[in-house]
Amino acid sequence: FTELESDQIARFQEYLRIHTAHPSPDYAGAAAFLLPYAASLGLHTTTLHLTPCKTKPLFLLTWPGSDPSLPSVLLNSHIDSVPAEPEKWAHPPFAAHRDPATGRIYARGAQDDKCLPVQYLEAIRGLKAAGFAPTRTLHISLVPDEEIGGVDGFEKFAESEEFRALNIGFMLDEGQASPTDVFRVFYADRLVWRLIVKAAGAPGHGSRMFDGAAVDNLMDCVEAIASFREAQFGMVKAGKRGPGEVVSVNPVYMKAGIPSPTGFVMNMQPSEAEVGFDLRLPPTEDIEQIKRRVKEEWAPAHKNLTYELIRKGPVTDVAGHPIFTATNESNPWWSVFEKAITSAGGKLSKPEILSSTTDSRFVRQLGIPALGFSPMTNTPILLHDNNEFLEDKVFLRGIKVYEHVIRALSSLQD
Numbered sequence: 421f422t423e424l425e426s427d428q429i430a431r432f433q434e435y436l437r438i439h440t441a442h443p444s445p446d447y448a449g450a451a452a453f454l455l456p457y458a459a460s461l462g463l464h465t466t467t468l469h470l471t472p473c474k475t476k477p478l479f480l481l482t483w484p485g486s487d488p489s490l491p492s493v494l495l496n497s498h499i500d501s502v503p504a505e506p507e508k509w510a511h512p513p514f515a516a517h518r519d520p521a522t523g524r525i526y527a528r529g530a531q532d533d534k535c536l537p538v539q540y541l542e543a544i545r546g547l548k549a550a551g552f553a554p555t556r557t558l559h560i561s562l563v564p565d566e567e568i569g570g571v572d573g574f575e576k577f578a579e580s581e582e583f584r585a586l587n588i589g590f591m592l593d594e595g596q597a598s599p600t601d602v603f604r605v606f607y608a609d610r611l612v613w614r615l616i617v618k619a620a621g622a623p624g625h626g627s628r629m630f631d632g633a634a635v636d637n638l639m640d641c642v643e644a645i646a647s648f649r650e651a652q653f654g655m656v657k658a659g660k661r662g663p664g665e666v667v668s669v670n671p672v673y674m675k676a677g678i679p680s681p682t683g684f685v686m687n688m689q690p691s692e693a694e695v696g697f698d699l700r701l702p703p704t705e706d707i708e709q710i711k712r713r714v715k716e717e718w719a720p721a722h723k724n725l726t727y728e729l730i731r732k733g734p735v736t737d738v739a740g741h742p743i744f745t746a747t748n749e750s751n752p753w754w755s756v757f758e759k760a761i762t763s764a765g766g767k768l769s770k771p772e773i774l775s776s777t778t779d780s781r782f783v784r785q786l787g788i789p790a791l792g793f794s795p796m797t798n799t800p801i802l803l804h805d806n807n808e809f810l811e812d813k814v815f816l817r818g819i820k821v822y823e824h825v826i827r828a829l830s831s832l833q834d
């Protein structure tokens with residue numbers, strides 16, 4: 421590695437060592453790292469507080485363009501991470517240990533998405549060193565709380581006067597790692613719903629066989645959903661649909677039983693049971709059809725089942741259309757992005773729908789185009805997993821990719 425590359429890896433590790441995981445992300449620690457770092461590159465820094473408590477700051481880093489009348493470019497990344505179970509990791513999740521043999525840097529957030537701001541900033545360093553000056557203003561946003569739904573993060577930011585004043589024309593946000601040597605890009609997120617099903621039933625002795633026990637009723641629901649899930653997953657396994665192009669419905673908790681000092685009472689069949697599902701729909705999926713299915717097939721009242729179907733986030737954009745970004749000639753940003761990847765020596769996969777959800781949805785909802793992109797090729801998908809890592813060389817190549825991408829996007833003429 422050159423001295424610059426070693427420094428870039430060290431800065432990535434330094435950011436990874438800040439404990440930004442929920443339930444108590446160290447946003448002040450992140451500020452202490454990010455703000456002086458951005459200022460040292462000559463960027464303007466602003467801190468926004470979108471909540472009265474002031475414990476969830478949002479940082480804006482700005483590189484002014486020569487023509488501030490043109491819509492600007494936004495590069496987003498969330499500061500927070502999901503928690504980690506240290507005892508299940510080969511290396512401590514906040515040590516950012518670099519394995520000298522493989523170059524893998526192990527840390528919670530290595531892929532999701534603490535590589536991004538360091539890559540954005542190092543790309544800017546490279547562009548400045550090359551004497552490049554942007555035409556359009558470039559903003560970097562570092563936002564809190566993405567991992568818990570963005571209610572006090574990007575959702576509030578997107579509704580704010582400060583956001584409107586930025587006059588954003590296009591946004592890049594996180595994507596997902598690619599196990600092959602092709603870069604992945606995402607033009608939509610699936611819609612997030614939660615389904616909670618509660619069963620009631622006859623209680624009785626643990627030894628008695630009878631119909632209509634609560635857990636028995638709940639199992640009917642679980643089995644109906646499992647067969648729907650098999651059919652959807654089958655299309656993914658057969659390669660007919662991408663993972664974001666089907667409806668996913670995964671059980672995330674189950675609750676039943678009568679607690680006892682040593683666990684649960686083992687000889688009583690309970691009169692109540694409950695199961696929760698994470699439900700995700702492609703943006704064009706007909707929710708009415710799913711609602712009918714829940715009512716008639718998954719949780720019918722005649723089986724003593726009741727349910728709540730809870731929508732998380734927007735289902736259409738401000739014009740009432742499904743929320744996605746065009747990836748054809750109608751969107752000039754798409755063409756510029758595509759060409760930038762080629763000029764960086766990369767290949768781009770067919771644009772995909774992301775199976776999870778990002779802050780992009782709040783921007784697309786406003787009718788502003790946004791793409792999900794994390795430049796990680798030949799990398800296993802480890803977001804939210806144990807032993808999350810990113811290889812140093814992959815991280816460094818990402819910086820080069822962003823140099824091309826930022827150069828192209830910030831130079832787009834109308």
Ligand SMILES: CSCC[C@H](NC=O)C(=O)O
Pocket residue numbers: 566567568569570612732733776777778
């Ligand atoms: C209710 S929005 C939740 C957002 C979250 N984002 C990352 O994992 C997700 O579950 O996809």
Ligand SMILES: [Zn+2]
Pocket residue numbers: 498532533566594
């Ligand atoms: Zn993320």
Ligand SMILES: [Zn+2]
Pocket residue numbers: 502532567803804
């Ligand atoms: Zn995540």
